[in-house]
Amino acid sequence: MIQNTTSTMTAPVSRPARFVRPHRHVDVPEGLWLNCPGCNQIIYRKQMEERLHTCPLCRHHFRISARQRVNMLGDPGTFEEMDADLIATDILAFHARKSYHEQLQEARKTSQINDGVLTGRTFIKGRAVLLAAMDFQFLAGSMGAVVGEKITRGIERATRENLPLVVVSCSGGARMQEGAISLMQMAKTAAALGRFHRAGGLFISVLADPTTGGTTASFAMLGDFIFAEPKAMVGFAGPRTIANTIKVELPEGFQRAEFLLKKGFVDRIIPRDELRSALARCIDYCGK
Numbered sequence: 001m002i003q004n005t006t007s008t009m010t011a012p013v014s015r016p017a018r019f020v021r022p023h024r025h026v027d028v029p030e031g032l033w034l035n036c037p038g039c040n041q042i043i044y045r046k047q048m049e050e051r052l053h054t055c056p057l058c059r060h061h062f063r064i065s066a067r068q069r070v071n072m073l074g075d076p077g078t079f080e081e082m083d084a085d086l087i088a089t090d091i092l093a094f095h096a097r098k099s100y101h102e103q104l105q106e107a108r109k110t111s112q113i114n115d116g117v118l119t120g121r122t123f124i125k126g127r128a129v130l131l132a133a134m135d136f137q138f139l140a141g142s143m144g145a146v147v148g149e150k151i152t153r154g155i156e157r158a159t160r161e162n163l164p165l166v167v168v169s170c171s172g173g174a175r176m177q178e179g180a181i182s183l184m185q186m187a188k189t190a191a192a193l194g195r196f197h198r199a200g201g202l203f204i205s206v207l208a209d210p211t212t213g214g215t216t217a218s219f220a221m222l223g224d225f226i227f228a229e230p231k232a233m234v235g236f237a238g239p240r241t242i243a244n245t246i247k248v249e250l251p252e253g254f255q256r257a258e259f260l261l262k263k264g265f266v267d268r269i270i271p272r273d274e275l276r277s278a279l280a281r282c283i284d285y286c287g288k
Contacts, residue, residue, distance in 0.1 A: 065111060116138040132150070140171070141169075171212065225267050
């Protein structure tokens with residue numbers, strides 16, 4: 001028998017077309033996440049801001065502006081700013097990479113204030129106070145003639161009106177662009193505090209990170225009570241300068257608030273979310 005070997009053609013099997021999802025580029029808003037310098041973790045900025053600008057993981061205290069500080073400490077809508085119109089002048093015609101005049105203009109634009117401190121009357125949990133808050137965004141919170149004048153005027157108002165005085169320091173020290181005029185503010189503010197003390201005034205000094213140089217060597221360390229935020233750097237000269245000068249290895253955590261607390265330079269370390277209550281209790285305790 002002869003077999004038919006002719007093969008029949010098989011029709012191709014149709015398959016459904018494969019759906020390919022088009023590639024989409026998703027833009028993440030800039031600044032939505034940030035790296036915490038305390039724990040080196042990536043954190044959500046909104047969570048950090050909701051926790052008064054502290055890390056939700058390690059509670060690292062980020063630096064904040066003077067305006068933010070005032071809003072955090074004072075009762076809503078009670079801050080009455082004073083001496084906002086005082087503006088520094090370049091009387092020494094100082095010039096480095098930029099002129100002092102240019103530096104001042106840039107600092108005003110960045111910080112949205114006229115100089116490195118905000119002063120005014122406010123209420124803290126219903127207690128009337130004279131509040132001064134320094135701003136590190138303005139030329140590293142340095143103390144020039146305007147900063148010294150505003151703090152001195154604030155001290156004198158607190159003396160006249162018998163108000164407790166709260167100063168939050170956050171400063172790199174004296175402003176080199178003003179030379180000896182800046183250094184004069186150390187004696188000026190200290191003398192005003194001496195008169196305030198003799199009048200029976202209450203001065204609560206709060207040290208934020210960093211509090212250094214001429215600020216530390218004057219009003220910042222003259223408080224009746226000295227509080228500090230956790231891990232705030234507090235000192236006069238920087239640790240590298242000290243180490244290179246005295247040729248001695250410095251202790252662990254040198255110039256941090258916790259180290260100063262052990263040595264008796266700071267009365268208490270208070271986290272940012274507890275500061276309002278601590279200030280109110282302190283004012284009540286002193287009968288102010």
